[in-house]
Amino acid sequence: MRGQTRGLTRSLRAAWSRIAERPARIVATVMAITIGIGFACATVVFTATFQADFAARLSVEYSGADVVVTPTTDEPVESLVSRLDAVPGVAAAVPLYSSGVEYTAAASHNYLSLRTSVSEPRLRWTTLTAGNWPSVPNQIVLDQHTATAANLTIGETFTLTGPSGPDHAAPPTARVTVVGITQTSTSPYGGQLTGFLLPQEFSALGITYAPQIAVLAEPGADAASLAATVGERIGSGVISRTVAEQAQHDVAAFTGQTAALTTVLLGFEAIALVVAGIVIATTFTILLAQRRRQIALLRLVGATTAQVRRDVIVEAMIIGGIGSALGAALGIGVGSIAAPAAGLAGGGTVIPAVTVAVVALVGVALTVGAAWLPASRAMGIPPLAALRPVPEQTHARGVGRVRLTLGISLLLVGGALLAGGVYLGDLIVAMPGGAISAVGVLLLTRSFLPPLLRLIGGIDRAAGVPGRLAVLNAVRNPGRAAATSAALVVGVALIVMLQVAAASVGASIDKASADRYPVDVVVAGDGSPLPAALVDGVRDAKGMAAAAAVHGARATATVASSVESSGAQAKGVGPESGSVDGDPVVVVAAPPNAHDVVRGGLAALDGETPSAPTALVPPWWVGSGAAKIGGTITLSVDGRAQQFTVAVGRLTDAGVLAGSTVVVTQAALDRLAPAAPVVTVWGELAADADASATMAEVNRLVADQPGVQVTGAATDRAALQSVLGTVTAVATGLLAVAVVIAIVGIGNTIGLSVVERTRESALLRALGLRRGQLRLMLLLEAMLLAVVGTVVGLLLGLAYGWAGAAATFNEIGRDLVLSVPWGIVGLLLVIAVAAGALAAVLPARRAVRVMPAQALAEE
Amino acid sequence: MNQITSQVRHDRRSDTHDGIEMASAATDLVKVYGSGATAVRAVDGISVGFARGTFTAIMGASGSGKSTLMHCLAGLDSPTSGSITVGGTEITALRDRDLTVLRRDRIGFVFQSFNLLPTLTAGQNITLPLDLAGRAVDDAVFNALVASLGITHRLRHLPGELSGGEQQRVAIARALIGSPDVVFADEPTGQLDSATGHGLLAYLRSSVRELGRTVVMVTHDPIAAAYADRAVLLADGRIAGELAKPSAADLLAAMAQLNTTGAAGRRVDTVGA
Structure with a gap:
């Protein structure tokens, strides 16, 4: 026991001295952990703050009470309140009404949400900005938003109309005068028009139900025991909770949304942490390869294999601890800035210390876990290795047969499942297939990356000797290159997958709506003439390819009674009765350039003769039996009448x-x-x-045209573009964290390789490689790794994004249009090259600073 | 043999001494590592010249400053003071870029630990200086060189697949391919068995005698130094003596004398006369 403690102390001291000796070596690892854990902690703080904000908004109305009673029967609230008043310990019971009523004012007529104007100051949850709270009947207070929207000011009187009773009696009304204005409500139910009325006035409007009753305890009474007493005394007709319980309950009822948010964010965190894990594992592999002699020497003087591993694990714990602590601090900082910035800190900034601590521990565990395999490999270093000269890297260690077999098997099995899922349109099959095949691909990176590096490295050869050396250096250690690039592959693939899937889904829905709506934009009123300026404005709107002015007139339709159709003879007033006779319609003419703006659907009009013209009628005329395709319809305009053959084209x-x-x-x-x-x-x-943008412009044009509306496929397209755009932008931003970590990883690998190759760099300098050339060599090596990782990520992302979209669309039975956002793909490549170059800047500086003679001196 | 020589004079900064063209020369060379109390004068006022077409051995015990001297002569390290010329060019004032080009084009290196690039094949290692300079490889020269070194059949192998002797032959080929003004060899046989070592030294000597190369070799091994036309003995950063056409026995005796008398600034000009 004591020996173990002493051993651990020795490990700690040894690990610490190694870190302190060359702190630069662990900077990148610490950075990767810090970013990953910081991201996770920021999410934790953000969601906790967001939830607190949400809870505060939900419970704002009763937060000043002690107990909240929720009626579960239709017992009139006034009777319930008087029973509550009789319960010992209850100081007051205030019904919290929330009822929609109609109001009629001089300038407006709409619905108003009526709430209780409480007289107990403790229960007031909103503040007056002008006037007073109601003190006598027939007084009302409005919130600022309502006063503005309804165009009401203090002193004005208007009418409230309550719900109509069950016996169809005339609904009760009340005349009320505005006596005060409050600030705009912050309740999650806010946004609607809101008025506050004294509690005793609700019954006069026929409102006898309040969703909640706030109960105030007498001084000294305990909320929990009062809640229990109320529950016992009132019986089964109510649910009685303390305010805290009620808030929890309300949040839980609403939590669907926030839980989904948390889950999605957790998914992105997991991705960032996986990438960080790859970077950490790579770092330790390289560090231990460099320390091979040192470890062998330890073994030579008597260290056991277990001690060797413990040394590495302790070192990982220290590095993980530093990275996680920094990450937690960073995350708390970012989270507490981001939540208020997003206007979500109504409940104050919440820092869930326990969760943050758990996340930080996860960071340490991740580091130790990532170091475990390299550490175990270090155990296999024989003591004899200390006596041999540093082994020259002769040729790359072959790819393990197990790894190859496993990788190919997973790729085949996963690929088959994915293909099957796409073919069957079953996401449940396709998704695990995609995941399995992705693991297979990652296992195989070691096999296919070196040839790919050589292939793409062909470009580098243009840079002469430095370029050639860069390629050779990049492939000299396939495992290292693969692991370094793999981190980037994951991040890039996920971003591209998301972009491709979103673009494909968008394009497919675009196509679907284009099929459904043969016209992109329809600007139409009720048959009144449109001003010429409007027509020109629409035609000239940015993004409008063509526009056609359509002439038309108000008309009356009469379907010939000879038409044999089940409901055509019935006389009625609306479509539901199967007749359109005498209905006003607008008859419009397909314009000469109709084919520029209408995607099909006009064929029925082609080849008509003046004696037997055709009319395209609304489909529901046919559906309801009011008209029959091929039948006859008479349209009359100002006494002129003409018979048409009935047709239904896609247009209508x-x-x-x-x-x-x-x-x-x-x-x-x-x-x-x-x-x-x-x-x-x-x-x-x-x-x-x-x-x-186009729809916004067109909508602005019609804003001052009463009765004119804008419809068409473009409306759908606009709504979709905006939603998809927001979602993909946010998700891409979150995935970018993973890419940043991967780039840090590339810098790390290059940096550690530079340390390892100090002698080699010195030799090259001695033989005549200029500083700039050495810098160029490292730059090209880093860029090569970055580009290959990005290219593989791009290809995988394209494939998986397409497969995902295809499976989804097959599942819902729609045609898929594959769309690749080339702009973003190109941008990613450019960023990768730039980031790769950036990653090499610091290592290159270090490499060129070495004097050739220093490094060549025998060690 | 055994003749005492003092034909090299140190009072002129020039690439010629008494009409003999110097491939490499140093004048009043000082190299100090560190500063203040911990300062070490690794090279302490050395003036020496190496005539074209000669094979010189620089001898001395560990810490005598022989490697530092070589690094300075070869432009790998910058001296604290003094002047260095390579083929008549003063190099101490050169910018790093020009110095690098000078090393690339006019100096060849052979190291104890071979120092081949592990990622390049033997052939690629040999042509590396020319590739770096963007100079074309003369196939006839290349073929003759590798044939004379007996490594023609190993050119496609990576250094890790070659024996120590083969690696050092590749290194010598790399040093000679560009016809440099001077080849610096740092303990070239230090990691080879004696038979292989002798073969290499004989090759270096023949390249001097038959091809007119200039070789400066740093070594502490008297047997290796005996292959040279001349030996310069170093002790405590100063020249402690010189021997023309030395034998191994002469050198051993001279070294022993250096060790017993203590070197501090003493010249051993008259060994074994």
């Missing part, structure tokens, strides 16, 4: 045109309504248009 089928629009040819319209004005504009977006 798609529902892009307002409910009752009938499309005819321009010639037919000219006969029916000569000189009909422009009543609608159809537009086609350019293929590369930013749908959101």
Whole structure:
């Protein structure tokens, strides 16, 4: 026992002296851990703060009470309140109403959420900015948002209309006067119009239910025991909780969202930590390779294999501890800045110390875990190695047969599952297939990276001897190169996968909506003429490829009664009764350049003759039996009438045109309504248009045109682009953490290799390699590793992104359009090259500083 | 043999001494490591010249400053004071870039621990200085060189696959391929068995005699030094004596005398006369 303690002390001292001797060696490792753990801790702080903020918002109304009672029966709240008042220990019971009522004011008419104006100061959760709280009946306080929206000020009187009773009696009303304005509500239910009324006035409006009753305890009473007493006394009709319990309960009921957020963030953390783990493991492998002689010497003088490993593990614990501590500090700092910056610190900044500590421990465990395999390998160094000269790297150790077999098996099995999942459209099959094959690919990196490095390194040869040496150095240790690049492969592959999947999903949905809506943009009113400026504005909007001014007129439709159709004869007033006779419709003419803006659907109009023109009618006319394809319909405009053959084209089928629009040819319209004005504009977006921006511009144009609306495929496209854009941007940002760690890893590998190759660098300098050339050599080596990692990551990301999107779309039975965001792919490559170069800057500085003679001196 | 020589004079900074062209020369060379109380004068005022077409051995015990002298002569280390010329070019004032190019084009190196680049094949190692200079390899010269060294069949191998002797032959080929002004060899036989070592030394001597190369070899081994035309003895950073056409026995005696009398600044010009 004592021997063990002494052994541990020796290990600690030895490990510490190694770290202190060359602190530069562990900087990169510490950095990788710090970034990974910092990211995790920032997430922990952010979500905890966000949850506290959420809880504060949810419980804002009752946070001043002691006990919250939730009625579970329809017992009138006033009766419940009087029973509560009788419970010993209860000082007051205040119903917290929340009811929607109609209001009618001079300038507005809408719905208002009515809440209780409490008289107990403890329970007031919002502050007055003007006026007073209600003190007598028929007084109301509005929040600022409501006062503005409803255009009401203090002193104005308006009418509230309560819910209508069960017996269809006239709903109760009340006249109320605004006496005060509060600041805008911060409740999560906020955003709606809100008014505060004294509790006794709700019953007059027919409101007898309050979702919660706030109970105040008498001085000295304990909230928990009061909650229990209330529960016993009132019986089964209520749930009685302390405020803390109630807040917990409410948060839990809402937590679906925050839990999902936490899960997603945890996923990204796991990725960042895996990448950090790869970097750490690589570092230890290199460090131990360099310390081979030293370890052998230890063994020579009597260290056991277990002691050798313990030395390494203790060192890992120290490095992991430093990195995790720095990471926790960094994460807490970032989290406590980010949450308030995002406006989510209503509940104060919350730092969950235990969770942060656990995350930091995970960092230490990760470091030790990553060092375990290299440490175990170090145990195998024979004592004799100390007596031999440093072994020259003759040729690369062959790839282990086990690794090769396992890698290929996993790749094949996973690939088959993935292919099957894509083919069957089953994500449950495809996802594990993707994961298994990805592990296989990572196992095989050692086999395929060196040839790839040589291949891509061909470009480096243009840089002469330094380039050639860079390639040879990059491949001289395939395991190291593979592990270094693998970290980058993971990060890049995930980003590209996400981008490709998002772009493919977006493109597929674009295509689906383009199929559904034959017109991208429809600007239409109720048949009134559109101003010429609007037509020109839409045509000139940025991103609009073509626009057509569509002429039309208000008309009346009459379906010939001879049409044999089940419901056509029935006289009625609406579509649901199967007739459209006498209904007002807008008849529009397909414009001459219709084919520029309409994707098919006009074929039925082609080849019509003036004697038998065709009309495209809304599909529901046919669906409801009011009209029949091939039947006859009469359209009348100002007494002029004409018979048309009924057809339904995709144009009307798609529902892009307002409910009752009938499309005819321009010639037919000219006969029916000569000189009909422009009543609608159809537009086609350019293929590369930013749908959101274009739609925003068009919407601005119609803002001052009452009754004019903008519809069409582009609306869907705009909404989709914005949602997908936000999601992928956030996820890419989070994955970028992993890429940053991987780049640190490249710098680390190059840095450690430089230390290892000091003599070699000196020799090259002695033989005539200039400083700049040496720097160039290291730069090229780092860039090569970065580029290869990025290229492999890109290819994997493209494949997996496509597979994921394909499986999803097969599952929901839609056609997939594969879309590759080449811009982002290109950007990633550029970033990788730049980051690789950056990673080599510090090691290169160190390498060129060495005087040739110093390094060549015999050790 | 056994003749005492003092033909090298140290009072002129020039690449010629008495009309003899110098491939390499140093004048009043001082190299101090460290500063203050811990300062070590590794080279303490040495003036020496190496004529073209000669094979010189620099001898001395460990710590005598012979490696430092060589590093300074070869432009691998910068002297504290004094002047160094290579083929007539003063190198102490050269910028790093020019010095690097000078090393590349005009100096050849052979080291004790071979110092081949492990990632390059033997052939690539040999042509490395030319590749670095962007100079074309003369196939006839290359083939004759590797044939004379007997390594023609090993050119495609990596250094790790070669024996020590083969590696050192590759290193010698690399040092000679560019026809440098001077080849510096640092204990070239230190890690070889004696038979292999003799072969290499004989080759170096023949390259001097038959091809007119200039070789400066640092060694502490009298047998190796006996292959040279001349031996310069060093002790405590100063020249302690010189021997022309020395035999191993002469050198052994001279070294022994240095060790017993203590060297401090003493010249041993008259050994074994």
